[in-house]
Amino acid sequence: MKKNYYQLTILTVLLCFFWVFTGHAQTTVTKYYFGPTQEINGCGGPDCAEVGSVNFSSSDFPTGAIITDVNVSITWQKTGGTCSVPSSDDPINSEISFRMDATDIGKNLNLAPQVTWSGSTPGGVVTTIFDDTAATVPSGTPTSGTFKPAGTGSLANAFNGNTPVGTWQLHAGDTFDNNNALCVYNFSVTITANVPPTAVCKTNQITEIFLDENGQATLTPQDLDGGSSDAEGPVTLSLSKDTFDCSEVGQTFPVTLTVTDFAGATDSCVTPILVRDTMQPVVSCKDATVILDTNGSYQLTKNDLDNGSTDNCSTNLTYTFSPAWFYCDDVGVHTVTMTVEDENGNSSSCDATVTVNRGADLTLTNAVPIDICFGATANTGKIDLEWTGIAQEVIVTPDGGIATTYNSGLENGELTISGLESGNYTLEIDGICGQMVSTTVEIKQLEELAITNAEPIDICFGGFSSSGEINLEWTGGVSFIEVSSNNSDGSTGFFTINQGLESGDTTLSSLQAGSHKLTVHGICGESVSTTVEIKQLEELAITNAEPIDICFGGFSSSGEINLEWTGGVSFIEVSSNNSDGSTGFFTINQGLESGDTTLSSLQAGSHKLTVHGICGESVSTTVEIKQLEELAIVNATPNDICFGASSYSGSIDFEWTGNATTMEVSFTGGVYVYSDGFENGERTIFGLPAGNVQIKLEDNCGNMVETNVEIKQLEPVITLPQTTTVFVTSGSTFTLPDYIANGELIATNGCLQNLTLLQSIAAGTALSIGVHTITFTTQNTVGEVKNYSFDLTVEETLGVDDVNPELDGVIIYPNPASDRVTIKNAKQQNLKLARLYDLRGRLVREVNLKNMRETLEMDISSLEGALYILKVEGENGSKEFKLMIK
Known part of the structure; x- marks a missing residue:
């Protein structure tokens, strides 16, 4: 490993810049390292070279200050050459590493371990700021910015809560000696520190807190604070427990007072809190009336006098009364003191007025015998006994027998006495305080259960639809009655009756029209039934x-x-x-x-x-x-059979006196029997043939009368024309009229019914002067033919002028005539007047013909029989007739 230094003339000169910021309740100080530039090339591992250090003294911060925030800023570059001659060659960025050591407190943090940066591109000179509040960690090609530390921890985890005073050493690493130098030009360390507050409690001895009327107590920090403070500003006080209730009475709770400054630093102290309840119960009394019990005594209870007493905590209150017991001698009014004590020993009292009664007077309210069922064992009778008041014993004594005493099971005011035979029993009830009542009850041997009457009371016309009733009677003991209804309107119904059945009868009401099944249930479990029909009555x-x-x-x-x-x-x-x-x-x-x-x-x-x-x-x-008349026939008039009518068209008009009930009509070929229609004493018997008819008439009293009547077969009747002589002028003819159409010839069947006629010389035939035989033929419905004829004489007239051929359709008939003569206008010509003259030329009648129809009758009944001239005048002329009036 080789470490190169940029050395100034004097290496020992270290330039440090000191910056201090003091905020509200905390202090921020920044220390700078300005060089010389450290060139690191191949020191052999991560963080293998010391770059330099900065120092924080005790004078930089208030006494007792501790770290609340740290950030580090480094200006540097990784180059493909040296710090003095950088190049763009591959700098191998993955070799870079930084670490900050707080040597005096023995804490350090890897700010950027190897492989934080990557790639082969030089990033130039960059300033990297490490701050926990940044969003991301550095990566890729080095760039300037604020980043989270790229190691496994944070600045806050590494240094917060420690003293800031001492030396802060920056280490850097460049692993390989490959002329790709890491150049660190300067760095700075910024520390924010805060002095924690001081918590002071008023006392560390047990302090009592008292529950209020709601069973609650609230503690505030000010109740416990004894002057807590912070050298740098105001503080916030809080309690570990600040509310208490009834469930905590008598318990001691260590309550912690916590003091928090602006920076979130805290300090605390503890005060023991004892929860106490000293509230008295709120007591409320009510007056009461009490009744002595079966022993003639009574002990007061909470329910008697308490009117809703309450306590802030206790639901299990203790009640005491003075006095608490009453007896027969205490019947009357008393003042009673009720004391209420809660579970914490607090108590309060009130007075109430207590009225002591014996209770209801001993009264026998019911003594119902349960009779012995039909066919049952002789000693199965019972008595259901009920009473009001307090009974101490019941004594049952049969007539001539030994008494039995009952002194238990009497609390409910009722007793069933069993095992009794039929007979009379004396019942004695002895009550408290010397009371006694008695009665006598008979137990019967019941008859067999049977319905003896079920009489319907039908629904009146116009009455309410459910106003039907049934009067029901029975023998035997009845428990209840069921009524099942199938009503006429299609609906059904059902009800039961179980009261008022002792008398053996009852009335079932509010029933509709229909069928009602009545089932009577005996007290012994048996039953009998019947069905009754209630009708909807018609109007009376x-x-x-x-x-x-x-x-x-x-x-x-x-x-x-x-x-x-x-x-x-x-x-x-x-x-x-x-x-x-x-x-x-x-x-x-x-x-x-x-x-x-x-x-x-x-x-x-x-x-x-x-x-x-x-x-x-x-x-x-x-x-x-009526007192009936003697049965007698007073009329039997035959109605004969008309010519051409049915052979059974004969009838008899029959009348009688008396009260006829049967009529027998016998005739050739048949018998008619009548049994009604006798109310009016008359009837017409139809459908009879010609011949003898026998009629027998019988009344309701067995009397009989009879008669015989003959019915005839009638021949036709014909009325021939009255005019058998007519007059014509010399050299002329007579035009034969239609006697049938003119009504001059009428033929009937003997019963005033016209027959059909045929005229042998056709109407309109011109007849010369002389005698002519006119024949008429009639035929009935059964083919019988009858012929009739008369002679018509045509004579020459005495002489009449003015025969107008224009009025040849005007004729008169009959001629001769007696009362009336008919003028017929067969061609419906316009006629004006008809004048009738006698042979001396005097006008004796005049008739206006303007409004006539086909025929018109002229009244000649007042004229004497003689020959007259009838002149008919029309618009186109006139026509004269010789008229013979008979």
């Missing part, structure tokens, strides 16, 4: 009140009324005003479930029937019962 109405009249010759009070109704009926009243002037009244209240009944033993007369519904409503009607 009388639908039928049919009288059964009294037969002719029958008993005077043999009348009846068949009565029917809708709705639920409770009873029926019958009020009678009889035909003989007497009156009567009776009611019916049984057998009304079916909606009908027969009221019997009624006389002829008026009977008012009042039907009373089960819902309180009522409806009435009045029925007349």
